[in-house]
Amino acid sequence: MDEIRVLSPTAILGYGFPVASFEEGLRREPHVIAVDGGSTDPGPYYLGSGNSFTQRQAVKRDLKLLIGAALERNIPLIIGTAGGSGARPHVEWAWEIVQEILTETRQKAATAVVFSDVPKAVVLDMIRQGRTAPCGPLEELTPEAVEDAVHLVAQMGVEPFIAALEEGADIVLAGRAYDPAAFAALPIMRGFDPGLALHMGKILECAAIAAVPGSGSDCLLGRLQRDSFILETLSPVRQCTPISVAAHTLYEKSDPYVLPGPGGTLDLRSTQFEGLPEGRVKVWGTKFVPTPKFTVKLEGARAVGFRTVSIAGVRDPIMIEQIDSILEGVRERVQDNFDELQDYFLQFRCYGKNGVMGDLEPTPNPGHELGIVIECVAETQEIANTICGFARSTLLHYGYPGRKSTAGNLAFPYSPSDFSAGAVFEFCVHHLMELDDSKGIFPMEWRVIE
Amino acid sequence: MRYVRDVAAVIRSKNAGPFELTFDLMFTDRQAYDEVRKNITPSKIAELYRIPVDDVLKIVHFEPALAVKITIVRPRASGALGETDVYGAQQHAPLFELTY
Numbered sequence: 001m002d003e004i005r006v007l008s009p010t011a012i013l014g015y016g017f018p019v020a021s022f023e024e025g026l027r028r029e030p031h032v033i034a035v036d037g038g039s040t041d042p043g044p045y046y047l048g049s050g051n052s053f054t055q056r057q058a059v060k061r062d063l064k065l066l067i068g069a070a071l072e073r074n075i076p077l078i079i080g081t082a083g084g085s086g087a088r089p090h091v092e093w094a095w096e097i098v099q100e101i102l103t104e105t106r107q108k109a110a111t112a113v114v115f116s117d118v119p120k121a122v123v124l125d126m127i128r129q130g131r132t133a134p135c136g137p138l139e140e141l142t143p144e145a146v147e148d149a150v151h152l153v154a155q156m157g158v159e160p161f162i163a164a165l166e167e168g169a170d171i172v173l174a175g176r177a178y179d180p181a182a183f184a185a186l187p188i189m190r191g192f193d194p195g196l197a198l199h200m201g202k203i204l205e206c207a208a209i210a211a212v213p214g215s216g217s218d219c220l221l222g223r224l225q226r227d228s229f230i231l232e233t234l235s236p237v238r239q240c241t242p243i244s245v246a247a248h249t250l251y252e253k254s255d256p257y258v259l260p261g262p263g264g265t266l267d268l269r270s271t272q273f274e275g276l277p278e279g280r281v282k283v284w285g286t287k288f289v290p291t292p293k294f295t296v297k298l299e300g301a302r303a304v305g306f307r308t309v310s311i312a313g314v315r316d317p318i319m320i321e322q323i324d325s326i327l328e329g330v331r332e333r334v335q336d337n338f339d340e341l342q343d344y345f346l347q348f349r350c351y352g353k354n355g356v357m358g359d360l361e362p363t364p365n366p367g368h369e370l371g372i373v374i375e376c377v378a379e380t381q382e383i384a385n386t387i388c389g390f391a392r393s394t395l396l397h398y399g400y401p402g403r404k405s406t407a408g409n410l411a412f413p414y415s416p417s418d419f420s421a422g423a424v425f426e427f428c429v430h431h432l433m434e435l436d437d438s439k440g441i442f443p444m445e446w447r448v449i450e
Numbered sequence: 451m452r453y454v455r456d457v458a459a460v461i462r463s464k465n466a467g468p469f470e471l472t473f474d475l476m477f478t479d480r481q482a483y484d485e486v487r488k489n490i491t492p493s494k495i496a497e498l499y500r501i502p503v504d505d506v507l508k509i510v511h512f513e514p515a516l517a518v519k520i521t522i523v524r525p526r527a528s529g530a531l532g533e534t535d536v537y538g539a540q541q542h543a544p545l546f547e548l549t550y
Binding site for chain 2: 040041042043044045135136137138242243246247249250251252253254255256257271272273304345347349355356357358359360362377424425426427430
């Protein structure tokens, strides 16, 4: 086999894709359809809560097309980071959708479900052995952070996918995975170069984002050959260019030359990008360098409390001039009124001043109007509602020096003015951990619908 | 003195994982890329964002995309209390003031 073709329908399962592009991709006779189901980008809430950031109906729409095409052609469908964050509830949520589609369409498929939840005891033991390390500028991993994590997952590499494919999976539904792994697994299993396979996977996992114009909801095809790979768009409005593809390598990474992943590093220092006719790009020279110790990235999120927000606008120039001291005054009033409740987080964001950049803002000068978001996070929703509501009513009628607008200080776009935003989480684990066996911690289950 | 914004085709910011913030400056013109990249230093970035110079983690010149990549410590972990930009996608504006 001299070429293996991988079809990536969309950047995230549920982001959608045009059927015309997908059919164009199918005409190129792909050997596998692979799709990334998640990301940490939407923040810690999704990993912590077990909810998906994509909507069920959107995911079902995409999956129905993908499953139908894969089963009809007898090629595997591989889904990485199912349900957005890849912990057990996310994977089960995605499985429920797969199951529903198979039942509704009366199709049969052997589905391998691979979990990525790591037992806390394993991680605690690794901490004791000194075999964990921070992944980025953060503290060493502590037993407390591990104990606190509501969900704790490890990013799997290609190995668990390959195991599932070797055992004959029609569909592989995986928990948290290194993004390129779903795309690189079949090529690596068939003996293609892992460096090229993973680099191609790294680009395909975002589908047409690497094209011009870029899109997270359109398909991209990768042709992996023995010593290079070619990317081609599947919509007449998009092209890949050497710059667009090279630029994509920068995306969401801190160093484009050295990209660490499970079990090794992608080395792009000798990578070349060449434009081909019809908006295609050829890439070669990327190497996979295995690390002496097999490490995986762990991700965990813990519960912080419950949030309430209130949204309002201010247009009064006298008030805007003194906004900082007014908000400080309101904060003091809240503290004074609820002196028995000290353990809450209260914040006033001023859009039009520094709402977007906070302390990084070099020019925190207010405009002619300000958007104010009052936010409280506390141990219970009731406390958060209480503090946020009190801060809102205090600010509404706060008497500041020189005030002329004595009827009210805030313009509320909504009634009710306050929103209970529910549980709040934060990332508490983002660390590397050594593994003795690259498959061992990713248990696989077979699910067959008769 | 010229502004980088006048010669850069792309000026963007994004999370690089939940603990780092990364900026990409991309050029279509090799000469501009070469002139600008020499002028982007950790101290300039630290000054622009009013952060300690040690928080500027890396400046990488990526020739294949005519790009300069700058990575800094995120002010807080993505989504932590006090967050202003979960995806980190709107933290690039001060780079419009970079000169060379």
